Amino acid sequence: MSKPAAPDYRMISEEHLRQLPGHPRILVDAARFASLKPQDDDVSRKIKALIGQIAEEVLGAGPVDYESVPILLYPVREVQGRILALAMAYRLSDDARYLDRARDELRGLAALKNWGTGHFLSVGEAALAAGIGLDWLYDEIPEEERDYIATAIRTKALEPSLNAEEGINGWVDGDYNWNQVCNAGLSVGALAVAERDPGLAERIVNRAVRNVPIAGKVYAPDGSYPEGVSYWAYGTSFHVILIEALRSAGGGSWGLEKLPGFLESADFKLQMTGPTGLEFTYADYNVENQNEPIMLWFAGELGRLDLAVDELAEIQRLSQPSEDEIALRPNRLLPCELLWWNPELSAKNEMRSHHWTAGGVLPVAVMRSSWTDPRATFVAIKGGSPQHSHAHMDVGGFVLEADGVRWAVDPGTESYDRMRAAGIALWDYSQGSTRWDTFRAGPEGHNILRFNGAAQDVSGKGEITVLATRPGVPANVVDLTSLYSGQVTRVERTVLLDTDNTVLISDEWTTGSQPVQAAWQWLTGAEVSRTPQGLLLLQDGQSLALMVEPSAETTIAVEDVSGARELQDSPNPGLRRIVIRLSTPAGSSAKLRVRAIPGSAAQRTS
Known part of the structure; x- marks a missing residue:
């Protein structure tokens, strides 16, 4: 276009x-x-x-x-x-x-x-x-x-x-x-x-x-x-x-x-949706379970029927609700869809990208193995800054799906009413704000790196670039250095989707004059057990193996974070947090690599 x-x-x-x-x-x-x-x-x-x-x-x-x-x-x-x-x-x-x-x-x-x-x-x-x-x-x-x-x-x-x-x-x-x-x-x-x-x-x-x-x-x-x-x-x-x-x-x-x-933001909306139908739930994301009328407007404005496909499916769901699906509510702007729908709109051979990277105020990257397979591997990662309206301390955070399961989750927004009742400075995004004491908004509730348990620097910003790799292997690098000012001197997170539908998350950092203990966080609704190579996640009859390198130098904990921690926090039923810790001496560099292997990928290679 x-x-x-x-x-x-x-x-x-x-x-x-x-x-x-x-x-x-x-x-x-x-x-x-x-x-x-x-x-x-x-x-x-x-x-x-x-x-x-x-x-x-x-x-x-x-x-x-x-x-x-x-x-x-x-x-x-x-x-x-x-x-x-x-x-x-x-x-x-x-x-x-x-x-x-x-x-x-x-x-x-x-x-x-x-x-x-x-x-x-x-x-x-x-x-x-x-x-x-x-x-x-x-x-x-x-x-x-x-x-x-x-x-x-x-x-x-x-x-x-x-x-x-x-x-x-x-x-x-x-x-x-x-x-x-x-x-x-x-x-x-x-x-x-x-x-x-x-x-x-x-x-x-x-x-x-x-x-x-x-x-x-x-x-x-x-x-x-x-x-x-x-x-x-x-x-x-x-x-x-x-x-x-x-x-x-x-x-x-x-x-x-x-x-x-x-106008390009219509593609952003499509890209943020994984094969399971769940969206990338970063920032103050609200699960609303309603249809999206403006997608018919974008389809008509751009002459692209592909932009309307998901919304047309939701209109069908509203018309014939199924007991097997989560109930969908009609958006209050649904009557406008009759004005925005163009019955003459014809299908064109629009090719949706399997690797999408955006810059600007919110750098974000998405990789997926397929647009048509509900069991496809999907990973989305964000950059940006915590210092923006509705932002969380989630820079470098990601979600991951494979085999029809969301394995790495972002719990989304906390109740504003609950936060207000607890005296939380809901709209204060400064470094010392009590907003960051809320589990879902602060660093505790995201798939990010931590150093010595400190918070991310709200004045920093994570930028995302495309990493050139082998043909057919999408990858991105997130420069997180400014988010950890005073903690380490350099931090990068690389995410790669391999041809076998496995995902590699590789983190590298360099310390300054002080040693640090790095903590690598992954939130999941899966059952988690230890293996000689790392961890095994089980959910909905599917599995995902996490291979950790270097395994000998790390300690791994699996924490129950399902309960409300403070007055402002809601319960998170079934939520667990994997924390991989690695100590790094002063004046040195370290690398932590975690490869996520879906059960279907493991079966193909066995």
């Missing part, structure tokens, strides 16, 4: 906002709504059925509970999903039940005293919900009720947002998901009510066009995302909504899809 043209950040004018098309105009217009009704391919039928199913469930549900939660984010997300489903279901069916309930939900949201300005993410999500509901149902809502909803958008979202400062890395212009979510939601709200105050709408939308590219910088150059795969889905979904809202109501996207690495 050729590189997109440079972004165009020319501002949208108040005069343009005075001349916006009538409603609906956000993401979709009346003609597009009309064209959706006869859209009758298999995928569209399934999406329509799911929208109808969600809408029917809302009809049978009670009102959203806004009162019993400390922040409004979760009930606001719930009402957003309800409004989207009900409004779309009404536009497809003309069933007044959906219209009436959507109006109820809009009035309930508008009646709140405020939309959570102390946690502005809630405001952005609420503005999106109210803006789309008002826009899509505009002609069916009585004028007095329109005024009520529009006033709520203005007084509870748009005007309060003007109190936020720029230039302080806050939600307005931070390099993290809040920027995209808040600016997109507010822009949708502004475009929904633009005819009432074009000047206010101009300020809101231009602020978004000006600042969302700051959040977009983290995708460069290859599409990797530092906050983790689940936060990629969150921030990127709202980024896409802003693009489409500007296209439909603003006359253009203002180049927001042309940010370096943004």
